[in-house]
């Protein structure tokens with residue numbers, strides 16, 4: 232998509248195009264490989280934005296964002312409040328279009344294919360590009376096991392061994408050992424940090440290629456934060472992760488690459504600089520990046 236495009240509110244769950252296909256390619260995530268029937272392709276994918284602009288109504292909030300988010304690596308989006316990080320993240324899995332006044336320009340390529348191409352359904356994209364939110368949002372009355380399987384059910388995917396998928400997803404999210412004896416307990420009975428890892432397990436259960444995380448630790452205590460960061464480091468080798476964080480230490484701990492967003496007064500947000508995390512923090516090219524990562528503003 233190269234021109235500004237008005238977007239309609241997204242359709243409800245609109246089924247799966249590839250219900251009859253079977254995908255068993257890609258690396259095994261653990262010793263017990265589980266085959267999803269009708270699932271999206273397994274394995275990480277490269278995500279790339281080209282010249283992305285975003286509007287709410289006639290207000291341009293993001294301008295010309297071109298960013299490569301490499302497969303099997305963690306990219307952190309950093310920058311002061313209001314510079315468009317969450318908007319950009321939501322563009323990456325077509326959630327931006329859930330806002331009726333929203334529009335955008337540019338392209339978002341998932342392994343080279345434009346996720347906004349004609350005929351590509353938002354639901355299909357969101358299966359491949361999952362999202363974990365700021366506040367853990369498990370279904371509180373639903374069992375831990377059913378929470379993990381919830382995304383699968385919603386998407387109409389089938390799995391030939393649900394117990395194995397639950398174990399594998401919880402294992403990948405770093406929660407299995409803590410909950411394996413109480414899989415039928417309600418998700419709402421877990422601590423905040425455990426709930427967030429349950430949400431990560433739920434996202435991983437549909438085998439996304441990319442996992443987007445919007446300040447996933449901001450509602451958590453320091454211990455839970457470190458545990459979720461450990462989980463991010465572990466899954467970062469299997470899926471592509473893009474994380475929005477205000478916590479500079481966290482960005483340094485979890486990410487391989489960083490993109491610094493900034494919006495000057497009455498201007499849209501732009502990427503000022505991006506590159507390897509080490510460089511962004513140790514010797515950035517732009518003085519504004521230096522000032523931001525050293526806490527001088529924002």
Ligand SMILES: Nc1ncnc2c1ncn2[C@@H]1O[C@H](COP(=O)(O)OP(=O)(O)OP(=O)(O)O)[C@@H](O)[C@H]1O
Pocket residue numbers: 287292310311312313314315316317318319330
């Ligand atoms: N639904 C919306 N309707 C209108 N304007 C919006 C909407 N969502 C965000 N905006 C505006 O878009 C701009 C970018 O917001 P966004 O939430 O993407 O920034 P951010 O960098 O993620 O901020 P924060 O770090 O505070 O979460 C802001 O000026 C915000 O007010």
